[in-house]
Amino acid sequence: MKDKLRTAFIERFSSNPVFYASAGRINLIGEHTDYNGGFVFPGAIDKYIMTAININGTDKVRLYSVDMNQYTEFGLREEDKPAEQWACYVFGVCREVIKRGFEVKGFDAVFAGDVPLGAGLSSSAALESCFAYALNDLFNDNKISIFELALIGQSTEHNYCGVNCGIMDQFASVFGKKDCLMRLDCRSLEFKYFPFKPVGYKLVLVNSQVKHELVDSPYNKRRESCERVAKTLGVETLRDADMSMLEAAKAQISDEDYKRAVYVIGEKQRVLDVCEALEKGDYETVGQRMYETHHGLSKDYEVSCEELDFLNDVAKECGVTGSRIMGGGFGGCTINLVKEDLYDTFVQTAKTKFNEKYGIEPIIIDVVISDGAHKVE
Numbered sequence: 001m002k003d004k005l006r007t008a009f010i011e012r013f014s015s016n017p018v019f020y021a022s023a024g025r026i027n028l029i030g031e032h033t034d035y036n037g038g039f040v041f042p043g044a045i046d047k048y049i050m051t052a053i054n055i056n057g058t059d060k061v062r063l064y065s066v067d068m069n070q071y072t073e074f075g076l077r078e079e080d081k082p083a084e085q086w087a088c089y090v091f092g093v094c095r096e097v098i099k100r101g102f103e104v105k106g107f108d109a110v111f112a113g114d115v116p117l118g119a120g121l122s123s124s125a126a127l128e129s130c131f132a133y134a135l136n137d138l139f140n141d142n143k144i145s146i147f148e149l150a151l152i153g154q155s156t157e158h159n160y161c162g163v164n165c166g167i168m169d170q171f172a173s174v175f176g177k178k179d180c181l182m183r184l185d186c187r188s189l190e191f192k193y194f195p196f197k198p199v200g201y202k203l204v205l206v207n208s209q210v211k212h213e214l215v216d217s218p219y220n221k222r223r224e225s226c227e228r229v230a231k232t233l234g235v236e237t238l239r240d241a242d243m244s245m246l247e248a249a250k251a252q253i254s255d256e257d258y259k260r261a262v263y264v265i266g267e268k269q270r271v272l273d274v275c276e277a278l279e280k281g282d283y284e285t286v287g288q289r290m291y292e293t294h295h296g297l298s299k300d301y302e303v304s305c306e307e308l309d310f311l312n313d314v315a316k317e318c319g320v321t322g323s324r325i326m327g328g329g330f331g332g333c334t335i336n337l338v339k340e341d342l343y344d345t346f347v348q349t350a351k352t353k354f355n356e357k358y359g360i361e362p363i364i365i366d367v368v369i370s371d372g373a374h375k376v377e
């Protein structure tokens with residue numbers, strides 16, 4: 001990718017660029033926990049957005065997207081965002097860096113990536129983090145903290161892209177480290193690296209390519225259930241609740257809200273169990289917790305769908321170590337921890353059976369936990 005970008009950059013801008021990259025991410029476990037003050041457990045993957053970039057001595061940003069085959073430019077004093085959606089991410093990052101009192105000068109950039117778009121791997125966070133990291137290194141002697149870079153990406157989504165996201169995606173993209181997952185505490189924003197080096201296993205995403213658009217917002221309804229239960233239990237968020245508290249208050253809680261809380265409280269423990277298992281290199285326990293999470297998301301939290309339950313069942317039948325929905329639900333990918341010698345059988349079976357039933361072949365995406373934002377030497 002680097003050579004391709006270098007060639008495209010020199011053709012277009014006739015100068016010698018430097019290179020930066022940042023990564024997409026997976027979340028191994030810890031779903032629907034962020035708004036409950038709980039833990040998520042992401043890691044950066046070997047799918048990147050990379051940019052070739054150079055200072056151009058003007059107050060303009062000139063941008064070429066290889067993948068979109070589009071060129072655009074904007075002034076650094078301009079307040080109006082560009083017409084192209086993809087350019088809004090870069091524009092937003094520039095604005096957010098400037099807003100925080102840091103420096104951005106005119107630059108030329110050519111960028112491309114292999115993070116699949118809209119597949120739940122956060123290509124947008126990879127794009128923001130790539131440029132935030134680059135601007136920090138090029139213009140600010142890396143004075144902006146890594147965490148602030150993540151916040152710059154998040155604010156870009158909020159203020160320029162209309163996506164009211166949490167911090168996990170940008171966090172994972174900037175802090176990601178090879179062979180490590182990160183337990184991020186969504187309440188305190190403290191985090192800790194845990195070793196993730198599953199020798200003899202592969203991590204594979206199966207993208208159903210299904211997205212169910214639901215009329216009422218199930219996301220908001222789930223949030224409201226959690227808030228109601230927290231209030232009944234007298235805690236700020238379900239992070240502070242445990243099963244015995246929930247059982248004691250069961251009579252005051254609707255059956256539906258009760259099930260939602262069972263999932264959230266269980267998920268907190270499952271993340272902690274996975275941390276303990278990873279420290280021992282016990283990937284069988286990790287896999288079991290993934291299945292339990294899927295079960296909870298499907299039966300208690302009710303955010304799965306027929307297609308994802310089907311893929312989960314196929315994984316189980318094939319003897320895959322762990323499998324679950326990744327992301328908010330109602331479509332998208334499953335994430336699977338698969339023994340290497342089972343990999344071919346599983347992938348083939350998932351493709352064939354899913355195609356037979358739903359008339360579409362799922363997309364297989366192998367991922368390896370890798371470094372996040374960095375300068376490419």
Ligand code: ADP
Pocket residue numbers: 049065067068085086087089111112113114115116117118119120121122123124125127
């Ligand atoms: P995701 O879940 O992958 O983050 P989003 O809809 O949030 O999906 O972000 C996808 C958007 O990010 C694309 O529509 C595009 O504007 C931008 N983007 C991502 N990857 C690239 C790329 N390689 N080149 C240009 N723009 C990209």
Ligand code: MG
Pocket residue numbers: 122123124125
């Ligand atoms: Mg995104």
